[in-house]
Amino acid sequence: MRALLSGYYGKGNGGDEALLATLLQMLPSHVTPVVLSGNPEETSDRYGVESHNRMDFLPVLQALRSCDAFIWGGGSLIQDVTSTISPFYYGGLMGLAQKMGLKTVAWAQGIGPLVRPQTRYLARQNFSGCTKVSVRDRVSAALLSDWQIPYILAPDPVWALQAKPFPGLADLPTPRIAVTLRNHPQLTAPRLANLTQALVNLQEATQAFILLIPFQKSEDLAIAEAIQPQLKDVSQILCIEEPQILKGVFRSVEMAIGMRLHSLIMAASEGCRCFALSYDPKINRLMEDLSIPGWDLANITDDANVITQTWLEYYTSSKPLSSEQIKFLVDGAFIHQKLLTEALSVTK
Structure with a gap:
């Protein structure tokens, strides 16, 4: 077939x-x-x-x-x-x-x-x-x-994607925080400036190494390149093409701050704490389903210190999904495979 x-x-x-x-x-x-x-x-x-x-x-x-x-x-x-x-x-x-x-x-x-x-x-x-x-x-x-x-x-299939280790990740300093922002009308220049300042403050408070991960170069890379000079020597832009490796990079990350739906799914599935910045109802649905904290970009505070404090509290006191929760979601994602098997059976 x-x-x-x-x-x-x-x-x-x-x-x-x-x-x-x-x-x-x-x-x-x-x-x-x-x-x-x-x-x-x-x-x-x-x-x-x-x-x-x-x-x-x-x-x-x-x-x-x-x-x-x-x-x-x-x-x-x-x-x-x-x-x-x-x-x-x-x-x-x-x-x-x-x-x-x-x-x-x-x-x-x-x-x-x-x-x-x-x-x-x-x-x-x-x-x-x-x-x-x-x-x-x-x-x-x-x-x-x-x-x-x-x-x-059933849960998004990417929960069940087989991850691969990211080569060279072990050479980067720890602890690590991953950030995935994308171009969007709601991510205005003032909001990006506030988020960048909050990220600088968060890095200073935690001494974490910041991984800036563009999920789509055409939409995300310019934003990562605008942030990176503010975090000189304590950050790196990672452009990863292979999806299994992209998922695997979150395996050794303490916290992920993401706009991209699948950055949050990949991070959560690899045992990483997540904080969402929502621009779309699909992000809000994930936040509700998994009790992921975050903000709607359209309503985010313009006080960088408040953003920093919120992130810092979450970084120091929260826990990722439990192994039981992750297994439940991964097993649930395989329901999509069962559907394919039934729909594409040889008999017509």
Whole structure:
């Protein structure tokens, strides 16, 4: 069986690459993956798979014709807040696959926000036509329940991604604090300046070595480069391309401060304490589910000393998730694998 995998792949986003790596890890052995990517050569080299340009219509159509199944491969693909085009792109591919008679799977989806009636209608049609659907949060599950569409709810698959050690991490000073910020309208210049000053204060108070980790170079690297000179000799920017190693870097980190959803998931799954800076409802859902402390960026205090004190109290007095909690979430994430096995069974 051949399955066409569609997601925000090959765009340099560590979270989406982690979803792809986990999906490939979970695919049944009789399934040959074909991946649509923004950088098909890189995707083929990294994962050893057949890959095609996600925006080149003719190869995409030919790939669909050559496959038996089509999979939305995780993440917030179906939402119309950060992109009005995204739900139509992914929805159009799903609709085409369904018309062509392929088995179709919506895998590990975080649905919404959907604020436009037309995208909401398209999403409902897409999900209702799927062979199997799994979602990663309660809000997505509630939406499907309202639509009377069967689904499975399980933790984000990246909880179950097999991590690899980061080479050279042992050579960096300890203790360590990881920071993952991204470009976003809510991260204004004054807010970034306050966060940077708070981070400088936190480093002085803890004597921790700061790891600045861009999850997507195009969105995150410039911010890391703006912060790093303020932490000269006590910080390092780590640009890590392989998702398993990106997850593994959090294994020896005391605390993670993150805007990126999957930076928080990776950190928590590796036993690291987390503090969230939310710009999106999906971050708030994770904060609620795991009782992760944090702030909405839109409402964050403009007093750097208050930020520092909050971080310092959390650094000195909090505990990471217990090994039992982590095991529960990892085991739960494998429910997404069970769904793939059922949906992609050889019998039709």
